[in-house]
Amino acid sequence: MRDLFTSLRKPASLKKPLLGAALGAVFGLLAVGQAAEAANPLELNFWLSGPKYDGRVASCESALGTITSQFHEKESTYWNSALEITAYGRIHETAFRPWQTDNIPRRYCSGDVMLSDGKLRTVHYSIIEDGGFAGYDQGLEWCVTGLDRNWAYNPACKAARP
Template sequence: MRDLLSSLKMPALGAAAGVLLGLLAPPPMAQAANPLEMNFWLSGPRYDGDLPACEAGLSSISSQFAEKERSFWNSGLVITGFYGVHEVAFRPWQSDNIPRRHCAADAMLNDGKARPVYFSIIEDGGLASFGTGVEFCVVGLDRNWAYNPACKAAKP
């Protein structure tokens, strides 16, 4: 029995000594990136800030809204028309951010109600960053609360 206890103490002492040496050892020195690790060919994004007018995003909003309502919420709501389309802000943040044109409109739905819509047209915001993309929120129909409260997060 005594041999068994002494054989168990030796690995435990070795493990404790290893942990102690690991804690007291100096950290490895930082090294500069080698030429293969440097991103000298990547110059960063080059945004033109050439975005279409607010009216250019309306067809995309109509189709995306109908698809979302049909697929996710099992609803027959569709946007039948827009009125009062106007720009709210253009590039409201720092100039080196992705250019966005923020717009607002009122949408008429097939349930007979007019609802405010806030949307932004984003440069390089399309599928796989090709073309312009559109993000939108219809007040009162943000069922997954992505832009809550009352589509505040969709505004600049």
């Protein structure tokens, strides 16, 4: 066993040629591999048509039911709170597609919410075309000012506005 290990040791003068031969063999094997080819017509655009944003985004009022249920779920599940949204007021659109036309269409809205504790707060939200789960249906991002407890849209729900 000792002879095997001592026989693997080579003098320093043989290390450079062996290293060069090993690298040459590796590069030679890589050069023999098959060259990359362009996609054929079936592979070219098969189910890869890309997004077609038409700007069909629901009105501001259509998201209020979803905000109410998601707010109650978030407060009761994560913050052990009994707060609920009891009423909405002054709902209005603040922006529609505020950036370039090739961005994902969003409708930004704001309004007042009355909570079950009797306090009036502001809600900011955006309705996003194809922003739902896996790009299916419309998505919704919202923030109630003063109740962004995990600071996702801090400060004062600024990140939920355009």
